[in-house]
Amino acid sequence: MPLLRAVPGAHGFLQRPVLRGIGGAGKRRFASSSRSPPASLKSGNIANSRPTEKNNSIAPFPTTRPSLPTVIGPTHTPLALQSRKASTIALDPKMYTTSFAFFEALWDAGVTHCFVNLGSDHPSMIEAMVKGAREKKGQFPRMITCPNEMVAMSMADGYARLTNKPQAVIVHVDVGTQGLGAAVHNSSTGRAAVLVFAGLSPITQEGELRGSRTEFIHWIQDVPDQKQIVAQYCRYSAELKTGVNVKQMVNRALQFAKSAPTGPVYLCGSREVMEQEIEPYSIKQDEWEPVELGGLPNSAVKKISEALAGAKSPLLITGYAGRNPEIPGKLVELANTVKGLRVLDTGGSDMCFPADHPAWLGLRYGNEEAIKAADAIVVLDCDVPWIPTQCKPREDAKIFHIDVDPLKQVMPLHYISAQARYRADALTSVDQLISELKSNESLKAKLVAEEDAKWEALQSSYKKRLDGIAETAKPLENGEFGTGYLCARLKELCPEDAIWAVEAVTNTLFVHDNAKPMMPGQWINCGGGGLGWSGGGALGIKLATDYEAQLKGQKAGKFVIHVVGDGSFLFSVPGSVYWIAKRYKIPILTIVLNNKGWNAPRRSLLLVHPDGLGANASNEEINIAFNPSPDYAGIAKAAAGGDLFAERVERTEDLDDVLKRAIEAVQGGQTAVLDCKVVNGC
Known part of the structure; x- marks a missing residue:
C-alpha cells in the first residue's frame, strides 16, 4: 500500500506521495487512484498499519490518511490538527529508535544518571525511557526528575566533580537550554564533564514524518541556531541529524567532555530524528577514550x-x-x-x-x-x-x-x-x-x-x-557566633570523612579554614560565579557517593555537609532541591549562613570606592539587604512536603544541641536544613 499524506487542495484534501527518510534516503511512493482508507483504518487497527519493512530512514507516519470531505467556512479543521491522530500512534514495543540508541550509548560510556526536565520535544525519549526501564533494568541510565534546569545541571555537575564520571542532563528545546543558565557557566569554569541534550522543534509540519509538529508551541520555539545559546561555554556542541551514527556522536561529545580541560558538551536533535527507527548496533567502546596529556619535557x-x-x-x-x-x-x-x-x-x-x-x-x-x-x-x-x-x-x-x-x-x-x-x-x-x-x-x-x-x-x-584561625573563630561574648565557629563545630561533630559542598561566597575562607579538609574529594566548592550551584550540587554529590558505595556492597555513602549563603540559597531554587531530596531519598545537611543579605556587592564596592558614597551606606540603601529575613528552613520543609528537619539557631549555647539532632536526622535518612544567624567577618 503506498504511503500518502493529505494536503489541502482547491476542493478539499488531496492525497500526495510521502517520501521515506531525508535527502533521498527513501524512494518515492506513488498514490493509487483509490481514495478509500486502508482496511486497517476501517477496522480501527491503526497501530498495525505501520509498514513492516526495515530501513535506516526516518520513519514517516505509519498510515495512509483517509480522504476527507470538503469543508468550507469556520468549521474547517486545520491540517495540524488532522495529523494528530497519526502522530500519536503507539510504537511497536520492539522498536529500536535513535532515542533508545542514545541512552544505550550513554550507559556504555559510563553515564549512569540522567537528570531530566522533559517537554514536547521528548516523546520518543520518553518511550525509550520506559522501554529501557522495563527491558534493560540495571543496564540503563537512571532518570532523576528535576523540576528546574539549574538544579538538574548542578546535580550532574556535583556528581561528575566527585567521581570524574560524566553524567547527562536532558532539557526542553531553547527554553530549557536557557533555563540551564548559570549552571552551564559553573560546569565550564569548574571543569565538570556533563552532557546536555535538548530537543529541537520538529522540522516538518504536515505529518511527513513521525514526530512532525502537533502543537502550537512548536512554531514559537523554533529558533535559528539553538546550540549557540550555550556554545561558548561548551567544549563541543552539535546537532544530531540522523540516528544511524547517534552512538558515535554521543561518544564524540563525551570525548570532549572527558578530555582536559573537562567540561560540558551540548547535543540537540529534532523529534523526527529522535523517532527514527534504525537497526540495532554497537560500537567498540574502548576506541572512544578521552585524549591523554603527557608530562613535562x-x-x-x-x-x-x-x-x-x-x-x-x-x-x-x-x-x-x-x-x-x-x-x-x-x-x-x-x-x-x-x-x-x-x-x-x-x-x-x-x-x-x-x-x-x-x-x-x-x-x-x-x-x-x-x-x-x-x-x-x-x-x-x-x-x-x-x-x-x-x-x-x-x-x-x-x-x-x-x-x-x-x-x-x-x-x-x-x-x-x-x-x-x-x-x-x-x-x-x-x-x-x-x-x-x-x-x-x-x-x-x-x-x-x-x-x-x-x-x-x-x-x-x-x-x-x-x-590565628582558632582565635578568629571564637564566638562573641554576647552569645552570637560567626561562620568560623559554626564550621569548627561541624568539623568536630560530623563524621570525619564527611564531604563539604560549599557556596559560602564572602564566608568561604572562614568555612575552609575551619573545615580543614584532609582527604581527597572532601571539599567541593562552586566551580564558577553562577550562584545557586550548591543545592543541586550537594544532591549530586550525595547521590554519587551513595551509588558508588552500593557498587561496593556498602549500605550508604559519605555524609554530605552543604554550606550555603542565604543569597545563594535563594538562587539554588530550594523548591526543587528539597522536593528532589525527598522524592529520591537523598539526605543532606544544609547549613544556611544567614547574614541578612548579599555581602559580596559591598566588598566589591569598597575595593573600587573605599571612600565613596556607598562606603557608609546601609545595606538597604545599596540594595543588598534581605529584610525581613525569609524562613529558609521553612521554605525547604514546605518543598519536602513537611518531611524535613528544619530549625533556626542564633545563640552559641544552642548550637551544639541543634547540630547533633540535625546530624542524627540526616544519618537516619531525613534531610536537615538549619537557618544559622551568623556574624560577619569571623
Missing part, C-alpha cells in the same frame, strides 16, 4: 627542579589539581622532599592539599603574603594564582606555569608573568619533579643544606596560622 623538569631546590621560599599554587584524587598525596611527597615548600590553593574548587600538613597555606583568593615572599613559584592547574591589583610576586621570582590549559583559551584577558608555560598533566608533572629531585645528587645536596632549619620554620609558621 626533560628540559622543563630540570629547570623547575633546580629552581625549587635552590629557593629559600618556594611556593606551589594550585586550584583544580585535586580533582585527581592522587594529587594531594603526591603534593605531600613533593613538600616532604623540598623542605620549606608551601602549598596555596587560590581556586578553592577541590581539596588539593591536606590541612594537617605544615606546608598547608589553605585557601586564599589571589592575595597571600607567601606570594609576595616566594622566590620560586610553580603554578599548577590554576586559573587565578594572584590578583595583580591586590598582590604580586617578587620581580626576581622564578615562575613556572603547568596547566592543562595554560593560555586559558576561552578567557579574552588572561596572562601571568612566567619564565615558562607547559601544557601537561599535573600528576605526571609532579611525579617527574619528585623523581628528579630524589635522584639528582647535586639537587639532593642543595635540599639537605639548611633542611632542619627550613622544616622548623615551616612548622612554626603552620602553628601560628592554626592559632
Whole structure:
C-alpha cells in the first residue's frame, strides 16, 4: 500500500506521495487512484498499519490518511490538527529508535544518571525511557526528575566533580537550554564533564514524518541556531541529524567532555530524528577514550627542579589539581622532599592539599603574603594564582606555569608573568619533579643544606596560622557566633570523612579554614560565579557517593555537609532541591549562613570606592539587604512536603544541641536544613 499524506487542495484534501527518510534516503511512493482508507483504518487497527519493512530512514507516519470531505467556512479543521491522530500512534514495543540508541550509548560510556526536565520535544525519549526501564533494568541510565534546569545541571555537575564520571542532563528545546543558565557557566569554569541534550522543534509540519509538529508551541520555539545559546561555554556542541551514527556522536561529545580541560558538551536533535527507527548496533567502546596529556619535557623538569631546590621560599599554587584524587598525596611527597615548600590553593574548587600538613597555606583568593615572599613559584592547574591589583610576586621570582590549559583559551584577558608555560598533566608533572629531585645528587645536596632549619620554620609558621584561625573563630561574648565557629563545630561533630559542598561566597575562607579538609574529594566548592550551584550540587554529590558505595556492597555513602549563603540559597531554587531530596531519598545537611543579605556587592564596592558614597551606606540603601529575613528552613520543609528537619539557631549555647539532632536526622535518612544567624567577618 503506498504511503500518502493529505494536503489541502482547491476542493478539499488531496492525497500526495510521502517520501521515506531525508535527502533521498527513501524512494518515492506513488498514490493509487483509490481514495478509500486502508482496511486497517476501517477496522480501527491503526497501530498495525505501520509498514513492516526495515530501513535506516526516518520513519514517516505509519498510515495512509483517509480522504476527507470538503469543508468550507469556520468549521474547517486545520491540517495540524488532522495529523494528530497519526502522530500519536503507539510504537511497536520492539522498536529500536535513535532515542533508545542514545541512552544505550550513554550507559556504555559510563553515564549512569540522567537528570531530566522533559517537554514536547521528548516523546520518543520518553518511550525509550520506559522501554529501557522495563527491558534493560540495571543496564540503563537512571532518570532523576528535576523540576528546574539549574538544579538538574548542578546535580550532574556535583556528581561528575566527585567521581570524574560524566553524567547527562536532558532539557526542553531553547527554553530549557536557557533555563540551564548559570549552571552551564559553573560546569565550564569548574571543569565538570556533563552532557546536555535538548530537543529541537520538529522540522516538518504536515505529518511527513513521525514526530512532525502537533502543537502550537512548536512554531514559537523554533529558533535559528539553538546550540549557540550555550556554545561558548561548551567544549563541543552539535546537532544530531540522523540516528544511524547517534552512538558515535554521543561518544564524540563525551570525548570532549572527558578530555582536559573537562567540561560540558551540548547535543540537540529534532523529534523526527529522535523517532527514527534504525537497526540495532554497537560500537567498540574502548576506541572512544578521552585524549591523554603527557608530562613535562626533560628540559622543563630540570629547570623547575633546580629552581625549587635552590629557593629559600618556594611556593606551589594550585586550584583544580585535586580533582585527581592522587594529587594531594603526591603534593605531600613533593613538600616532604623540598623542605620549606608551601602549598596555596587560590581556586578553592577541590581539596588539593591536606590541612594537617605544615606546608598547608589553605585557601586564599589571589592575595597571600607567601606570594609576595616566594622566590620560586610553580603554578599548577590554576586559573587565578594572584590578583595583580591586590598582590604580586617578587620581580626576581622564578615562575613556572603547568596547566592543562595554560593560555586559558576561552578567557579574552588572561596572562601571568612566567619564565615558562607547559601544557601537561599535573600528576605526571609532579611525579617527574619528585623523581628528579630524589635522584639528582647535586639537587639532593642543595635540599639537605639548611633542611632542619627550613622544616622548623615551616612548622612554626603552620602553628601560628592554626592559632590565628582558632582565635578568629571564637564566638562573641554576647552569645552570637560567626561562620568560623559554626564550621569548627561541624568539623568536630560530623563524621570525619564527611564531604563539604560549599557556596559560602564572602564566608568561604572562614568555612575552609575551619573545615580543614584532609582527604581527597572532601571539599567541593562552586566551580564558577553562577550562584545557586550548591543545592543541586550537594544532591549530586550525595547521590554519587551513595551509588558508588552500593557498587561496593556498602549500605550508604559519605555524609554530605552543604554550606550555603542565604543569597545563594535563594538562587539554588530550594523548591526543587528539597522536593528532589525527598522524592529520591537523598539526605543532606544544609547549613544556611544567614547574614541578612548579599555581602559580596559591598566588598566589591569598597575595593573600587573605599571612600565613596556607598562606603557608609546601609545595606538597604545599596540594595543588598534581605529584610525581613525569609524562613529558609521553612521554605525547604514546605518543598519536602513537611518531611524535613528544619530549625533556626542564633545563640552559641544552642548550637551544639541543634547540630547533633540535625546530624542524627540526616544519618537516619531525613534531610536537615538549619537557618544559622551568623556574624560577619569571623
